[in-house]
Amino acid sequence: MSGHGKHTIHSDCIHHGWDNSFKPRITIKPGETVEFETLDASSGQLSKTSTAADLAKLDLGRVNPVTGPVFIDGAQPGDALKVTLLSFKPSGPGGAGWGWTGNIPGFGLLADQFPDAKLHHWHYDASLAPAMYGPGGRVPLKPFTGTIGVAPAAAGLHSIIPPRNVGGNMDVRDIAEGTELLLPVEVAGALFSVGDTHAAQGDGEVCGTAIESSIDVALKFDLVKGANLRMPRYVTPGPVTSHFDKKGYEVTTGIGPDLMQGARMAVSEMIDLLSKRFGYSPIDAYMLCSVCADLRISSIVDVPNWVVSMYFPRIVLE
The missing domain is CATH 2.60.120.580 (Acetamidase/Formamidase-like domains)
Known part of the structure; x- marks a missing residue:
């Protein structure tokens, strides 16, 4: 001290x-x-x-x-x-x-x-x-x-x-x-x-x-x-995503009546995109999503289905 x-x-x-x-x-x-x-x-x-x-x-x-x-x-x-x-x-x-x-x-x-x-x-x-x-x-x-x-x-x-x-x-x-x-x-x-x-x-x-x-x-x-x-x-003191924003995002969605299932689908779809387009193994895509991709609730009012989106920053891939 x-x-x-x-x-x-x-x-x-x-x-x-x-x-x-x-x-x-x-x-x-x-x-x-x-x-x-x-x-x-x-x-x-x-x-x-x-x-x-x-x-x-x-x-x-x-x-x-x-x-x-x-x-x-x-x-x-x-x-x-x-x-x-x-x-x-x-x-x-x-x-x-x-x-x-x-x-x-x-x-x-x-x-x-x-x-x-x-x-x-x-x-x-x-x-x-x-x-x-x-x-x-x-x-x-x-x-x-x-x-x-x-x-x-x-x-x-x-x-x-x-x-x-x-x-x-x-x-x-x-x-x-x-x-x-x-x-x-x-x-x-x-x-x-x-x-x-x-x-x-x-x-x-x-x-x-x-x-x-x-x-x-x-x-x-x-x-x-x-x-x-x-x-x-x-x-926050200012913008919160400026370190990710510069190249835009790849975005996948999960749509349905359960937010947790929507989140799971959005992540699964992003793993599929990263694996097929960029050659990641599914487990590496999953772990990379954890350290840099954002889950967002995009819509929660249009009963009975909600929209969850996963934003993956393209700057990570370029």
């Missing part, structure tokens, strides 16, 4: 799950900044030499470690914790970035269609250059916090996997640099934690993983007294 309103909390200060009885690692005042060191979503179970066999053996009880908790002086139930995301930097030697995308058996939107483990490694540099090489594509980077939240009021240990009204594993790719996030406070001090950092992700994270990467993130904390929010809110 350092002075002048700036603090550091290291990656050995992690926990798995949400529990309002966890002891704070540090206490800060509103207006102060904390730099968090994070672990990747596997909690270090995977490394640069890992294979799909290692992914298949992943202990899911240790996934999505979060660094914290941090006690914010003066935070009380009914307040909102305002978190401003200041910066992201890869945590590897010399600022080098390494990450992974995996198809974990039994996990993901199309888990029934892709039952086998598959692991892909990514490497990028300290500049967070706008593109990196993946399985046949170049994916523009936009680091963000996959899991970010505060402790719930309900006693006991709660799983880290599902998102909650107090935040958590939201996997919102726009909670990135410059974004201001408001989280409902349910316990004294808020007990804030963050982790599951990603180098890039598409809206939906359809295979269940993004570019999972250990990234150090600097956050500034403020309080909005008596905000009484029911759910998180956030404000």
Whole structure:
């Protein structure tokens, strides 16, 4: 920990799950900044030499470690914790970035269609250059916090996997640099934690993983007294898809009375397009969609059928 309103909390200060009885690692005042060191979503179970066999053996009880908790002086139930995301930097030697995308058996939107483990490694540099090489594509980077939240009021240990009204594993790719996030406070001090950092992700994270990467993130904390929010809110500092927009999109759809089935169809159709037109194996197409393609609800009023679209950025392919 350092002075002048700036603090550091290291990656050995992690926990798995949400529990309002966890002891704070540090206490800060509103207006102060904390730099968090994070672990990747596997909690270090995977490394640069890992294979799909290692992914298949992943202990899911240790996934999505979060660094914290941090006690914010003066935070009380009914307040909102305002978190401003200041910066992201890869945590590897010399600022080098390494990450992974995996198809974990039994996990993901199309888990029934892709039952086998598959692991892909990514490497990028300290500049967070706008593109990196993946399985046949170049994916523009936009680091963000996959899991970010505060402790719930309900006693006991709660799983880290599902998102909650107090935040958590939201996997919102726009909670990135410059974004201001408001989280409902349910316990004294808020007990804030963050982790599951990603180098890039598409809206939906359809295979269940993004570019999972250990990234150090600097956050500034403020309080909005008596905000009484029911759910998180956030404000972005500008356009959210400019890193993808430059070449347009390939778009597939799923149409029917069930949004989940529509989402599955839109993704399946995009996998088919990428496989037939660009030569991807179906599993690589699925994983690439997870890190750069966006699921959107295009229409939800024309009873009885709804339209879900999948937008795949052409810049990745050109």
